[in-house]
């Protein structure tokens with residue numbers, strides 16, 4: 482692996498912990514208007530200082546995020562479908578040269594294993610890995626779940642292993658029972674998606690359980706930006722991912738931020 486590839490990976494997976502907190506705001510690429518993302522920058526500007534990277538499309542990056550923003554970018558490179566039709570028929574939507582122009586630290590696409598678009602999306606992953614290697618840009622494979630697929634270890638493990646075998650540098654999947662076995666069978670770092678909004682304590686429990694089971698972090702969106710305290714949630718998730726906080730400690734961070742009495746960061750002596 483060359484220096485550029487390693488350097489970009491280190492921007493995403495923090496070298497001190499080997500873990501990452503990605504803030505995902507790419508939902509509009511197939512969902513269209515998404516609650517909480519009406520004005521993307523208004524939503525993320527107070528969250529960015531607590532995230533290790535921001536995952537989004539080039540359209541929202543160019544239109545909404547000021548170029549002076551200090552956050553590594555994970556650029557979505559696939560799409561072409563909407564919730565009105567077959568989601569698995571995604572194609573590549575961005576040239577790797579444009580990802581370079583946008584100074585992406587990593588590029589990402591979805592693969593739909595077990596769905597109509599399986600072959601095409603897996604071949605797209607292979608193409609993106611080749612393009613990424615040409616320029617030293619790591620690829621995150623998102624193991625998207627088709628509407629007929631269940632989010633269980635046997636299926637998600639299959640998807641993660643295939644993505645890693647095709648050369649993905651990181652894989653995103655869903656947390657499930659038996660997650661340790663998925664981690665053991667996937668020779669690259671795994672991050673978990675948050676999925677649909679759930680109560681804050683449940684979302685923190687899921688992040689905690691995933692880290693305990695060997696996840697290298699989270700790529701979380703709705704459970705942060707749709708929370709009644711987005712800053713509280715991202716700080717709480719960060720404590721779990723980067724500081725090995727327990728569930729109670731993390732939930733207290735969320736509650737105190739929500740109540741307006743945030744825990745003070747330790748000050749230098």
Ligand code: R5P
Pocket residue numbers: 505506507508536591623625674675676677700701702703704
């Ligand atoms: C889905 O494919 C999108 O890439 C989202 O970025 C991903 O699902 C993470 O967001 P959430 O935590 O809201 O599920």
